[in-house]
Amino acid sequence: MKFYIALGLLSVFARVNGQALDRDDADDIVEELREGGLIPSVIPASFVPTTHLNVTYVGRLMDFGTEYFPYRNETDSVPEISYVAEPNSYYTVALVDPDAPSRADPYRAQVRHWLSVNIPMTDITRGNSTATPYLRPAPFAGCGRKRFVYVLAKQPGELPELTVPQARPNFDFAKFAADNNMTIVGANYFEVESLPGATCAPN
Ligand SMILES: *[C@@H]1O[C@H](CO)[C@@H](O)[C@H](O)[C@H]1NC(C)=O
Ligand SMILES: *[C@@H]1O[C@H](CO)[C@@H](O)[C@H](O)[C@H]1NC(C)=O
Ligand SMILES: *[C@@H]1O[C@H](CO)[C@@H](O)[C@H](O)[C@H]1NC(C)=O
Ligand SMILES: *[C@@H]1O[C@H](CO)[C@@H](O)[C@H](O)[C@H]1NC(C)=O
Numbered sequence: 001m002k003f004y005i006a007l008g009l010l011s012v013f014a015r016v017n018g019q020a021l022d023r024d025d026a027d028d029i030v031e032e033l034r035e036g037g038l039i040p041s042v043i044p045a046s047f048v049p050t051t052h053l054n055v056t057y058v059g060r061l062m063d064f065g066t067e068y069f070p071y072r073n074e075t076d077s078v079p080e081i082s083y084v085a086e087p088n089s090y091y092t093v094a095l096v097d098p099d100a101p102s103r104a105d106p107y108r109a110q111v112r113h114w115l116s117v118n119i120p121m122t123d124i125t126r127g128n129s130t131a132t133p134y135l136r137p138a139p140f141a142g143c144g145r146k147r148f149v150y151v152l153a154k155q156p157g158e159l160p161e162l163t164v165p166q167a168r169p170n171f172d173f174a175k176f177a178a179d180n181n182m183t184i185v186g187a188n189y190f191e192v193e194s195l196p197g198a199t200c201a202p203n
Contacts, residue, residue, distance in 0.1 A: 032064035053186030142197025152186035
């Protein structure tokens with residue numbers, strides 16, 4: 001009996017602190033990312049989600065593999081992003097392309113399409129895009145179906161001295177997070193189909 005009361009209190013405490021995610025929801029997120037081939041390649045196997053990372057382009061909520069159409073301008077600008085934050089904490093949001101230029105031959109991966117650091121809780125507009133603003137996905141013709149991954153990491157605090165490489169290709173978000181003592185707490189991804197083409201030839 002005591003045990004259950006204690007568990008109940010713990011769960012109330014977690015909700016107050018914005019960490020609450022049902023065990024089932026957390027398991028589902030991990031399962032979706034595994035099925036999408038993104039754990040452990042982009043997100044480490046040790047990942048424990050503590051929040052939904054809800055991303056909405058053109059009114060459509062992203063749900064692990066949702067297709068959007070860059071050629072119809074659906075991903076031209078920063079989407080609406082929502083998640084549950086802990087009080088007095090800072091977050092980093094990234095959009096990376098692990099299939100650059102193609103899933104078959106991702107030699108430029110990850111391409112960093114966006115990295116916004118020092119976001120106070122959920123106030124994305126106050127994040128610092130570190131001189132590399134949102135770059136809309138624009139897959140080269142002939143490169144097939146591609147994934148784009150949103151990742152949310154909780155920072156150990158505000159990181160005013162954070163340095164970010166200027167080059168967008170060959171980025172490794174998990175390493176960046178680990179190097180800066182960040183904890184990945186949320187993720188989601190979408191897919192796009194590149195236009196037909198005989199070869200996948202980045203320019
Ligand atoms: C996408 O936006 C560009 C301008 O940014 C416009 O020229 C083009 O017509 C748009 N395409 C569609 C399908 O809306
Ligand atoms: C994310 O979306 C799900 C499904 O619509 C919803 O249950 C959840 O409350 C949302 N969470 C946030 C933080 O927006
Ligand atoms: C934003 O990040 C850049 C480094 O990428 C840094 O020079 C600048 O001071 C930061 N600005 C703020 C307000 O944190
Ligand atoms: C990360 O944490 C370690 C040990 O806790 C510390 O020595 C190091 O300075 C921290 N690095 C950053 C970038 O905060």
